[in-house]
Amino acid sequence: MPDTPAVHVGPGERQDLQDAVRRAGGEVAALEGADAVVWAGGPRDLPELPGSVRWVQLPSAGIEGWFAAGRLDRERTWTSAVGAYSEAVAEHAVALLLAGVRGLAVSARARTWDAGASAAPQTTLRGATVAIVGAGGIGRAMVPALTALGADVLAVTRRGHDVPGAAETLPAARTHEVWERADHVVLAAPATDETRALVGAEQLAALGPHGWLVNIARGSLVDTGALVDALARGALGGAALDVTDPEPLPDGHPLWSEPRALITPHVANPSQLQSGALAARVEENVRRFAAGEELVGVVDVDAGY
Amino acid sequence: MPDTPAVHVGPGERQDLQDAVRRAGGEVAALEGADAVVWAGGPRDLPELPGSVRWVQLPSAGIEGWFAAGRLDRERTWTSAVGAYSEAVAEHAVALLLAGVRGLAVSARARTWDAGASAAPQTTLRGATVAIVGAGGIGRAMVPALTALGADVLAVTRRGHDVPGAAETLPAARTHEVWERADHVVLAAPATDETRALVGAEQLAALGPHGWLVNIARGSLVDTGALVDALARGALGGAALDVTDPEPLPDGHPLWSEPRALITPHVANPSQLQSGALAARVEENVRRFAAGEELVGVVDVDAGY
Numbered sequence: 001m002p003d004t005p006a007v008h009v010g011p012g013e014r015q016d017l018q019d020a021v022r023r024a025g026g027e028v029a030a031l032e033g034a035d036a037v038v039w040a041g042g043p044r045d046l047p048e049l050p051g052s053v054r055w056v057q058l059p060s061a062g063i064e065g066w067f068a069a070g071r072l073d074r075e076r077t078w079t080s081a082v083g084a085y086s087e088a089v090a091e092h093a094v095a096l097l098l099a100g101v102r103g104l105a106v107s108a109r110a111r112t113w114d115a116g117a118s119a120a121p122q123t124t125l126r127g128a129t130v131a132i133v134g135a136g137g138i139g140r141a142m143v144p145a146l147t148a149l150g151a152d153v154l155a156v157t158r159r160g161h162d163v164p165g166a167a168e169t170l171p172a173a174r175t176h177e178v179w180e181r182a183d184h185v186v187l188a189a190p191a192t193d194e195t196r197a198l199v200g201a202e203q204l205a206a207l208g209p210h211g212w213l214v215n216i217a218r219g220s221l222v223d224t225g226a227l228v229d230a231l232a233r234g235a236l237g238g239a240a241l242d243v244t245d246p247e248p249l250p251d252g253h254p255l256w257s258e259p260r261a262l263i264t265p266h267v268a269n270p271s272q273l274q275s276g277a278l279a280a281r282v283e284e285n286v287r288r289f290a291a292g293e294e295l296v297g298v299v300d301v302d303a304g305y
Numbered sequence: 306m307p308d309t310p311a312v313h314v315g316p317g318e319r320q321d322l323q324d325a326v327r328r329a330g331g332e333v334a335a336l337e338g339a340d341a342v343v344w345a346g347g348p349r350d351l352p353e354l355p356g357s358v359r360w361v362q363l364p365s366a367g368i369e370g371w372f373a374a375g376r377l378d379r380e381r382t383w384t385s386a387v388g389a390y391s392e393a394v395a396e397h398a399v400a401l402l403l404a405g406v407r408g409l410a411v412s413a414r415a416r417t418w419d420a421g422a423s424a425a426p427q428t429t430l431r432g433a434t435v436a437i438v439g440a441g442g443i444g445r446a447m448v449p450a451l452t453a454l455g456a457d458v459l460a461v462t463r464r465g466h467d468v469p470g471a472a473e474t475l476p477a478a479r480t481h482e483v484w485e486r487a488d489h490v491v492l493a494a495p496a497t498d499e500t501r502a503l504v505g506a507e508q509l510a511a512l513g514p515h516g517w518l519v520n521i522a523r524g525s526l527v528d529t530g531a532l533v534d535a536l537a538r539g540a541l542g543g544a545a546l547d548v549t550d551p552e553p554l555p556d557g558h559p560l561w562s563e564p565r566a567l568i569t570p571h572v573a574n575p576s577q578l579q580s581g582a583l584a585a586r587v588e589e590n591v592r593r594f595a596a597g598e599e600l601v602g603v604v605d606v607d608a609g610y
Binding site: 087088091092094095096098099101102103104105107108109110111112113114121122123124125126127144145147148149150247248249250251256257262263264265267270272273276280 | 392393396397399400401403404406407408409410412413414415416417418419426427428429430431432449450452453454455552553554555556561562567568569570572575577578581585
């Protein structure tokens with residue numbers, strides 16, 4: 001590998017990504033003769049690549065569109081931005097959980113001092129058990145903050161391999177245990193047939209009147225009717241949802257006026273934060289490329305992911 | 306020291322504190338003949354202590370009232386609950402800051418999906434510099450969570466001695482630097498003549514349109530008029546305040562209707578959380594007492610604190 005790799009950045013100027021290339025010791029170059037390409041656009045914008053290009057960095061975590069367009073080849077290494085945006089989503093999930101347990105949604109709506117004080121029951125994450133159902137990249141990125149806040153993390157992963165920093169990790173087959181064992185539950189699992197309506201009346205009842213449910217995964221994981229009912233009865237501490245079913249949540253839906261609910265409109269990974277996260281990934285990978293190290297997020301073109 | 310100290314708990318039953326004594330290996334006992342007393346009441350309720358009592362645990366962090374009532378003596382060790390409640394306040398401060406940067410106050414008030422999405426500008430703590438002005442017990446307790454969230458902490462203490470985990474610590478005489486250098490500022494300093502109206506128009510202008518101000522100290526540290534003006538002009542990202550000036554914040558005050566403000570009614574250390582924190586301190590100190598170790602929060606009766 002060249003010590004100072006020539007990296008083409010496109011489409012357009014993308015000063016932030018050019019800066020990231022330079023911070024990593026690379027040289028921003030024309031496409032012709034480039035060693036690598038950092039591409040912030042889609043598969044149809046990407047020009048034909050000269051043979052000199054040994055590596056292409058793509059901008060998104062999911063790259064189904066690149067496969068569908070037939071733009072990935074075996075002539076060079078392709079990397080996706082998988083995991084680059086996990087920390088932004090994890091931060092949002094921690095923010096939602098903390099806002100819930102500290103009564104901030106109620107306070108935010110108050111227009112008088114005493115109402116806020118009396119209406120917002122507060123608990124704490126310190127000493128609490130927080131379950132993360134689906135502790136992949138996003139769930140794992142939550143663990144340092146949760147443990148720093150004094151919570152014990154009960155992680156659930158497909159196979160139950162230990163999640164670093166978690167007090168315990170369960171396999172997905174034991175997900176049913178978390179509703180009794182955890183004080184609060186964060187949903188970070190993919191939307192699959194197995195996770196559809198994973199959270200219904202029974203699970204919410206087990207979580208109980210002080211428990212908060214946070215969903216930053218997909219709305220389909222929660223039975224919305226059961227949730228509305230549990231909240232209205234005070235049977236659940238509250239629900240902080242970045243994703244809903246239906247989504248967008250229609251005007252007049254009971255969750256909009258439910259004091260125990262906090263809704264954010266699918267903004268856990270906002271576009272405002274994505275460019276910074278992509279620049280950080282570009283810097284990391286250009287540094288690795290220059291040093292001849294393994295890149296982060298290498299696509300397996302044969303496997304299709 | 307006795308291996309199984311006899312500890313009197315009062316006034317009343319206080320099952321939570323009795324449990325804490327037992328978890329630490331102590332025995333809950335009558336006052337007569339007790340080795341130690343855990344007292345959850347005030348100075349006037351405390352009965353006369355038999356000579357067998359070598360140590361008294363008091364329930365509050367500040368103990369001016371105990372000195373004023375003349376109840377502290379040099380016959381035995383007295384411990385206050387100093388620091389026991391710092392973590393609860395620190396958690397609230399982190400919750401307020403995260404809620405601010407992730408736009409949760411705006412979302413909490415939204416009644417329609419698109420309004421929440423468009424009206425809540427979001428930033429991130431990752432890579433941000435967060436100043437803690439007055440990094441005493443509460444400020445220090447914030448550092449692990451802030452660093453776990455990827456922020457760099459710029460601490461300010463009276464003398465500038467390094468705060469563990471902070472990227473840099475400044476002495477109080479250099480407080481003026483933080484408004485330019487930090488992305489967000491948390492006020493955790495005591496209310497003194499030096500900190501009165503520490504934050505005015507100039508400081509808010511330097512913090513800028515993406516900066517959040519969090520106050521969990523005392524309302525007097527902030528010039529409320531200057532804050533209202535900066536928020537109305539969009540010159541400040543936002544303000545999350547657990548304390549206000551005046552306090553309580555009167556009905557109809559402009560901060561109640563300011564979209565960039567999030568007010569909690571002086572609940573960073575809510576009574577709901579205090580019993581748990583006191584029980585944890587009792588458990589720790591009974592364990593230390595039984596082991597003959599130094600206790601946490603020993604009062605210097607001669608010095609008066």
